[in-house]
Amino acid sequence: MLRVESITYKLNKRLLLKDISFSIRPGEMVALLGSNGAGKSTLMRLLSGERKPDSGRIMLYGDDLRDYKRKILATKRAYLQQHNPVTMAFSVKEVVMMGRYGFKGLPSAKNDETAVLETMELCGLLDFADRSMLSLSGGEQQRVHLARVLTQLWDNPDAVLLLDEPTNNMDLQFQHQTLSIAAAMAKKGYMIIVVLHDVNLAAQYASRLIILKDGRKWWDGTPAQVLTPQHIYTAFGIHAQAYTDQSSLKTVIVPKEIKLDAAKFNSNLQAAEQPIYNLANTSIDELATI
């Protein structure tokens, strides 16, 4: 299991994460929610080892992440970043295969080919196998990188999969396909941590939600426990209603529409606009001149 023990992280004296603790059991899929700048991506960077916490530690199966050997850790943890720019015209299949590059000499190396083919099929990439990465759209590229991180962990159900906004740029079908893959991986025993902006998508697929605000953990629990109108307002600053969908028994959030007064909206345009007439206070004679 993965245990985060009271981690704190500062960048240029700004406190980005403050005293965050939680733990995840095998088979759990946890979604991290929060507004922009709440610390979700920073937390993912710490979990991926890209940054080191200033205090606290992250334990995987009882050992500090920092004590793992690089090669062993690569079989136990994979990380899909938000942005994955590829600058050279690698083929889709080669990029997916890169997930296995660290396994030379390990026993799982002989399963490379099946891992690549199965993950490419799951991510709908079989027709793209020989296409250049540079010719793909943003959503398609994101699917290739998803297949790559899946390939990396394909033989190790005790691994942690970190997904930072995996549905970025994806169409509706693949947003759901991606999260259903993650949920299915969790069923096999993987630990999944996924950053999402779409609260309903999180409620539909994750077994547990954690809401961050200003670098702290505010709520942690099942979607029904966490997603109340009060919590949503506190975390995101928007009014919303929470329902339980009768057929799936999942929590569904319906945010209230935000209305802006167009008249007060753009002061540059205001001077040029037509004067606004209040019809109730206008006499018949004046109306005739309009």
Add this chain to the structure above:
Amino acid sequence: MRRLSIYTLLSAGLLVSICFSLASGAMRIPIKEVIDTLTHNLGFTLFGNSDHGINQSVIMMIRLPRTLLGILVGAALGISGAAIQGIFRNPLAEPGLVGISAGASLMAVLIIAFETFLFSCLSQLLGYYLLAFGAFAGAGITAMLVYNLSKVNGQANVPTMLLAGIAINAMAGALTGLVTYLADEQKLRSITFWMMGSLGGATWQNVGCLFPFVGIAVFGLPFLAKGLNLFAIGENQVELIGLNPRRIKILVVVMATMAVGASVAVSGIIGFIGLLIPHLTRLIGSVDHRFVLPVSALMGALVLTVADLVSRLIVQPIELPIGVVTALMGSPVFLYILIKDKKKLVN
């Protein structure tokens, strides 16, 4: 399959161009005699007659070392260009452009200018090694400087890299000019030779001196091909997938600059090979470094051999500096890349 035919084609091309290179020049020698001389010196006889007198001396003492030097320098520039482009994640990072060659040449010039004061007791062979190591040090320092200058959030930033290259080229050029002013007549001649870029100074001695530097790069760099592939998807992913990015980076920079530095030490700055060759390799085959690295070495050797042949033949009996020929071939390719990738370079 396709890769195999590319290897075969390039190797065959290289063999043919070697034969032509040995046969052509101020004194034409029939191909048959060339092959005869070579096989005889390898210890067996093909056509029975093996004594060609003066022709044999021309081949063995003048043309063979020059051809071998061209092969070594071409292979070094090709493979180093490919490796450096891989580390910088950018097809425009060429040793000449980012200042690595200029750093090497500055060190070489410094060593030539001051060798009498410092190393007058060294033998000539040791002097060559000193020159090669000095050029390697100059190349390595500039490579690390440019890389660290152009790194933003762990990734090489292209405009900064090119601007840093311009600054370093200007600085090295100015310092080289300064050293030339201080040098005496005889030193000046050797320095001018370095600045032009030429294979004319080839001897068995400097071929032997260059061989280990280039050999290590050509045989060592392909072992880092997978790591270089991973750099294309981001430096931090290298670590996550279980390889050591620092080690890969240091080894690549050391081996590439070693080859470039030593080449500059014996043949001066020969531009555009490091840019042109890897790009052509990616065009005809794939961008996979397991393919790009060895093929760039092979194609670099072929192209430089041909360029040397052209430089010797085109305005006979005068010999054109080889840098002129490679720049004539390379700059249109450079412009082509610029036009094609214009939009990508901006953001």
